[in-house]
Amino acid sequence: xxxxxxxxxxxxPQTPSRAKQVLREILESSTLVVIMAVVASLIIGAILIxxxxxxxxxxxxxxxxxxxxxxxxxxxxxxGAYTAxxxxxxxxxxxxxxxxxxxxxxxxxxxxxxxxxxxxxLGIGFRAGLFNIGAQGQIIIGATLGGWVGFAWDxxxxxxxxxxxxxxxxxxxIWGFIPGFLKARTGAHEVIVTIMLNYVALNLLSYLLSLEAxxxxxxxxxxxxxxAENAQYPLLLGSQFPLHWGFVLAIACAFGVWWLMERSxxxxxxxxxxxxxxxxxxxxxxxxxxxxxxxxxxxALAGLAGSAQVLGTEKNLTLDIAGSIGFDxxxxxxxxxxxxxxxxxxxxxxxxxxxSGPSLQVLAGLPVDIVFVIQATIVxxxxxxxxxxxxxxLPAPAHEKEVAA
Amino acid sequence: MSATTVDTATPDAAASGDVLKTKSxxxxxxxxxxxxxxxxxxxxxxxxxxxxxxVVATSSDFVHLPTLTLPSKIAAIVxxxxxxxxxxxxxxxxxxxxxxxxxxxxxxxxxxxxALLSWAGAGRDNTSIQITGLLTSSLFLAVPLxxxxxxxxLCERSGIVNIAIEGQLLAGAFFAALMASMVGNxxxxxxxxxxxxxxxxxxxxxxATKYWVNQIVVGVVLNMLxxxxxSFFFSTVMSDNPDLNRSLGLAALPIPLxxxxxxxxxxxxxxxxxxxxxxxxxxxxxxxxxxxxxxLRVRAxxxxxxxxxxxxxxxxxxxxxxxxxxxxxxxxxxxFFTVASGLAFGKExxxxxxxxxxxAMILGRWSPRGALAAALLFGFADAxxxxxxxxxxxxxxxxxxxxxxxxxIFAVAGLVGHSRPxxxxxxxxxx
Numbered sequence: 096x097x098x099x100x101x102x103x104x105x106x107x108p109q110t111p112s113r114a115k116q117v118l119r120e121i122l123e124s125s126t127l128v129v130i131m132a133v134v135a136s137l138i139i140g141a142i143l144i145x146x147x148x149x150x151x152x153x154x155x156x157x158x159x160x161x162x163x164x165x166x167x168x169x170x171x172x173x174x175g176a177y178t179a180x181x182x183x184x185x186x187x188x189x190x191x192x193x194x195x196x197x198x199x200x201x202x203x204x205x206x207x208x209x210x211x212x213x214x215x216x217l218g219i220g221f222r223a224g225l226f227n228i229g230a231q232g233q234i235i236i237g238a239t240l241g242g243w244v245g246f247a248w249d250x251x252x253x254x255x256x257x258x259x260x261x262x263x264x265x266x267x268x269i270w271g272f273i274p275g276f277l278k279a280r281t282g283a284h285e286v287i288v289t290i291m292l293n294y295v296a297l298n299l300l301s302y303l304l305s306l307e308a309x310x311x312x313x314x315x316x317x318x319x320x321x322x323a324e325n326a327q328y329p330l331l332l333g334s335q336f337p338l339h340w341g342f343v344l345a346i347a348c349a350f351g352v353w354w355l356m357e358r359s360x361x362x363x364x365x366x367x368x369x370x371x372x373x374x375x376x377x378x379x380x381x382x383x384x385x386x387x388x389x390x391x392x393x394x395a396l397a398g399l400a401g402s403a404q405v406l407g408t409e410k411n412l413t414l415d416i417a418g419s420i421g422f423d424x425x426x427x428x429x430x431x432x433x434x435x436x437x438x439x440x441x442x443x444x445x446x447x448x449x450x451s452g453p454s455l456q457v458l459a460g461l462p463v464d465i466v467f468v469i470q471a472t473i474v475x476x477x478x479x480x481x482x483x484x485x486x487x488x489l490p491a492p493a494h495e496k497e498v499a500a
Numbered sequence: 501m502s503a504t505t506v507d508t509a510t511p512d513a514a515a516s517g518d519v520l521k522t523k524s525x526x527x528x529x530x531x532x533x534x535x536x537x538x539x540x541x542x543x544x545x546x547x548x549x550x551x552x553x554x555v556v557a558t559s560s561d562f563v564h565l566p567t568l569t570l571p572s573k574i575a576a577i578v579x580x581x582x583x584x585x586x587x588x589x590x591x592x593x594x595x596x597x598x599x600x601x602x603x604x605x606x607x608x609x610x611x612x613x614x615a616l617l618s619w620a621g622a623g624r625d626n627t628s629i630q631i632t633g634l635l636t637s638s639l640f641l642a643v644p645l646x647x648x649x650x651x652x653x654l655c656e657r658s659g660i661v662n663i664a665i666e667g668q669l670l671a672g673a674f675f676a677a678l679m680a681s682m683v684g685n686x687x688x689x690x691x692x693x694x695x696x697x698x699x700x701x702x703x704x705x706x707x708a709t710k711y712w713v714n715q716i717v718v719g720v721v722l723n724m725l726x727x728x729x730x731s732f733f734f735s736t737v738m739s740d741n742p743d744l745n746r747s748l749g750l751a752a753l754p755i756p757l758x759x760x761x762x763x764x765x766x767x768x769x770x771x772x773x774x775x776x777x778x779x780x781x782x783x784x785x786x787x788x789x790x791x792x793x794x795x796l797r798v799r800a801x802x803x804x805x806x807x808x809x810x811x812x813x814x815x816x817x818x819x820x821x822x823x824x825x826x827x828x829x830x831x832x833x834x835x836f837f838t839v840a841s842g843l844a845f846g847k848e849x850x851x852x853x854x855x856x857x858x859x860a861m862i863l864g865r866w867s868p869r870g871a872l873a874a875a876l877l878f879g880f881a882d883a884x885x886x887x888x889x890x891x892x893x894x895x896x897x898x899x900x901x902x903x904x905x906x907x908x909i910f911a912v913a914g915l916v917g918h919s920r921p922x923x924x925x926x927x928x929x930x931x
Contacts, residue, residue, distance in 0.1 A: 143729075147736035226716050283912040284718055284921075286663070287862060290855050291905035298905075302898035425720055462735035467728030474721045479711035 099187075122490050129430070131483050132445075132476035140469045141173045144461065150315040170194055176459040183454025184447035192206025194335055194468035199450060200476070201336040205408060207439075207446025209234070209400035213424030214442050216271075216396030218433035222356065223389040224369035228259035229274060229289025230397040232296035233267040237398025239300050240266030242405035242412040247308065255325035256406070260344075264395040264403035270296060271394015272387065279383035285390070293421065301414055305331045307414065319412035328407040339402040346439065348396060353435040419467075423449075426474040447472055522854060526590035530910075531608060535587045538612050539580035542619035546573040552621035553628035561598055572622035576673050579615040583608050605683020608879070613884075620888055620895070634880075634887050635767045639775070642879025643840070644669055644850070647776055649864060649871035650856025651697075651826035652787060655704075657789065658822035659802040659815075659924040666854025667726035668827050671696040672834020674730040677745055677845035678738075686748040689839035690774060690832065697831015698824050699905025700726060705823035709816040712928040723854070731847045738845065749842025754915070774832070774840040781829065786868040798822060802922035805929040815929045830854070859908035866922065878904040 121127060142472045145151050151172055154164040184203050190196040213230045220227040241263030250258055274288040304317035323329060328339035356362035367375040369383040376382050385444045404416050426446055431437030448470055452463035476483050484491055513919035532810060554568040554577065558757055586608045589601045621629045648665045662668075675696035676689030707718040737747040750772035758769040789795040800808040805815045837849050856878055863877075864870025885900040 143732060147732065149740065224715075228716070228720065277909070277913045281913045283909070287858070287912050288909055290663075291859060291908050294852060294855065294905045295902050295909075298898040298902045302896050305896065305898075411730075422720065422724060427725070429717060462732055464728045464731035464735065467724055468732060471721050471725035471728055475707070475713075475718070475725070478713040478717055478721075479707060481711055 097407050099424050110375055117484060119490070125480065128475060128480045128483050131487050131489070132473050133250055134380065135476050135486060136179070136469045136484065137470040139472050140176075142464055143175045143465055143468060144172050144459075145169045147461065169248045172175035172191070172459075175460055176455065176465075179454050179458035179461075180448075182453035182458065194306055196391075198336060198349060199454070201332060201338040203443060203447040203450040204342055205337045205339065205446075206449045207442040208339075208342045208345050208373070208407065209403040209420045210424055210427045210442035210446055211439055212348060212399045212400035212403060213341075213420055214427035214431060214438040215345075215348055216267075216393035216400075217406070217428040218431065218435070218438050219288065219352060219356065219365065219396075219431040220390040220393045221428055222386060222390055223365040223392075224372065225275075225278070225386065225389055226286045227271070227274070227289055227390065227393050228286055228425065229270065229292050229421070230393075230400070231417050232289065232293035233270040233394045233397035234401040234404070234417040234421055235293075235300050236270040236401075237263040237265075237267035238401030238405040239303060239412060241398070241402050242319060242322060242416075243309070245326035245406055246320040246411070248326075249323070250325065252325060256328065259322070259326040259406055260399070262421045263398045263405070265398065268391045268395040269399020271390040273393075275387040275390025275394075279386045297414070300412070304412065304414065311411070322406055325369060326402070326406055327410060339401075339403075339407040340408040344399070344405070348399065349435040349439050352396075356435075361388070392455050397421070397424070423470065426470055429474050503824050512714070524594055525591070528587055528594050530904050531587035531590055532584065533581035534612060535559055535580060535608075535629040538583055538615045540575065543573070543577040543580040543617040546576050546619045546622045548573045550622040551906040552618040553629045554617070554621075555630050555632070564677075567628070570618060570806060572618045575618040576615040576622075578869070579611045579618070582614070583611040586611070613880070616884075629891070630887070632763055632766055635763070636770075637883040637886065638876060639767055640771070640879070641882045642875045643775055643778055644833040644836040644853050644874035645878055646782065646856045646872055647836070648830050648854055649860035649875050650781065650832035650868055651701075651791075651828075651833070652858055652861035653864070653866050653868060653871055654785065654798075654826040654829065655701075655813050655823050656861070656922055656925050657802045658798045658819045659805060659922060659927065659929070660705065660708050660819050660823045661702065661715040661719065661926045662701075662823065662826055662830075662852075663716055663858065664700055664722040664726075664827075665830050665857050666852065667719075668700045668830035669724040669834040669837070669850045669854045669857070670723075670730055670848070671700050672831030673837040673849060674845050675831070676835040677748075677838035680748050681744050681746040681844075684748075686750050686839040687773070689748070689835050690750075690777075691835075693835035693839075694828035694831045697834060698828035700818075700831070701824045701827015704827070705820040708928065712930065715926050727848055730845070734845060734847055745844045747842055748839055750840050772840055774835060775833070777788040781832075781923055782868050782872050789868060799922070802924055805924050805927075809929075809931070819929070828855075833857075856904050859904050862908055862921075863911045865920075877907075 147167065150168040151165060154161075154168040159164045183199055185200050187196045190198070203482050211232060216228055216233075217227055240262075241259045244262040245255070245259040248255065248258070270292060274283070274285045274293060277283040277288055278285045299327050300492060301317065304319065309319050326346075328341045330336065331338045331340055331342060354362075356366065364375065364380045364385050365388075367378065367380060368382050368389075372382050375385070395402070400420060401417065404418075404420070405412055423445055424442075427441045428438055430441035430444070431439070448466045452466055455461050456463060479490070483489070540550035548571075550572045551569050552572040554570070586604055590604060593600050617629050638806060648669055650667065652662050652665055660924035673692035679692035680686050680689035682688075694784050704715070704718050707713045708715045734745070752770055752772050753776070755769040760767045761769075789798065797808065800811075801813060801815050801818045808818075809815050834850070836847050838842065843849075857875070858876055860874040861871050864872070881900055881903040885897050888895055888900065889897055
């Protein structure tokens, strides 16, 4: 995890000309690698789109007599898919009013909200040298506790939302505490424990949803009652947009995490423990305390991601409450280099990919799963800058930086 | 991942590296607690006067074993007391600095399970506990776990963390179904599945050894990638051409004579080719890994790559080969889901089995033999869940489903024995 420390490209001592130096810095920068990784992934996505397209297959049957047909069918398929994604995630060019046209983007931000929360939490863990694969379980337990407060309790006005949100954070924090505590006390590897706890959480939720206390009346499916109106995040931009106040809370958390990691003593300890636990211990920091605290904070943030789901988007508990957010958040944190700003941007990118799913299905007739492929390949490419550089023939930086995660 | 190799300064971790033998009380205490719980819940919790019926016979046996009807309460109490006595014996051994043999946990497990079954089956006159059926499905459900855990063992023994077992299983399942359907022969699936798994393993190996990317990251992302790819092709190419995804099954091949032994016969020797392959693979790798020159080299690379390199072993080449081999084995295990079960491919049909396989690998302490035992235990828990669902037991099925995961957490936390991964696991080797 030495990797998260990505620094600016070092200055060259001897510089022939200003323009060349600027160009070189641009080519060597890690931002360009990120952009190129996205481009490469979109190309892989395009290949899949072409393979799946019926017209391309028909046209390719007579490829050698009329190759133009195949090529144009390919172009149509790719263009259709990517415009559908754009319209589903950013701006709907076919809409009549501006409000309707911009609605996809608010949907993107809504989808990004839980990813921001969970990604921030995982990012703190990565920087402290902890590989937390357990956001999924932490989201589930957070959403369960907060959701239960939301539909089973009856509190006046704003306090209900407040208590429910705290419940979500608390649930996640408890689920994060377990691996942190086990790691600190027994050395149990957090990757293994968190993976296992994900499944324990899912089974626990499945059990709870079979109980009467969690069952919606007149329903046999595992679905809870709807969260009380008081406990839902209010909508941010009025009833025509899905975006809720959870997004604002997520941005606030991003600032909070930035302050914690960059400005506070505690954050410095976290980073020191991540960079070199032995040195941190020698300097008088408690590695065990750091480990437990990091996992608790990461869990609480993941629990808040659960709140965005159960109190914001879904408004009830189901087995699918966490979707694939826990795993998507890992890619978000990796793509955002575990930094708050990067995490927010990465979450918006992946939120957009998620939001484009339905329109991809309707307009281009493609399954949503292609989004997972694009997401996964982006992260694979980002994790291996030398690979991206060799694909696009970019010059290697003067000092090869270690970028692992 | 430098952080993970640093021991947290507990006295326990420090002591385990000592030459001095220490008395380990965790095992006996754990066994004792479970046995006590078994006595309290299953023993005294069973209503007296009811009977439990165990059926062991199947129609094809040579000797027809009679159906066994026992008074539930007494049976449960006796079995729990046996378990308690075994816990006491292991405490006695621990006091003498000795470790119990493999028989003890096996007999202990059977006693506790027997107590559980006689409790669950108490007073249900219409239904009986089908012992043979339970064991057969345990073995069958354990097959992908065994292959997956074996794959994990091979990779991790050479120092590569393989979180991508899930993806390898799924890729194997997908490719087996695809190729078998294209050719129209289920056995083709058994050839295709390892190829797909090996491909996933190769990607993992390249990223881990060439680009030094964190292996856990690659594993997690590869799982996502394989889920995305297989689901994508399932919903497009396969749904457009149903001929590419047919349900073809491997036939059971009963071994003459052996298959008619009561209990053991139908469980072990009336299975399909994939299960027989599993027996061979486990035995071969158990011997290869611990008795051959190849195995010694692999373990050296996993424990101390620098030392291995010094004596001329190609560290990264060994790792790449092992990871690809491991991927192939996991892929073969993936064939279980489609051709070996006679099912067509379905979206995300491995459903987290790869992670349970990972758990089995840890619980089996990174050895093929241990992986087999742990996977059988998990398979049994799964089969028990199904069986208890049929007889309508009071235990919520979710808690049985949780069992493998909880067992693993206890194992890695050092509550059940001490599990220590290969020393150089997850650390890229840079010259």
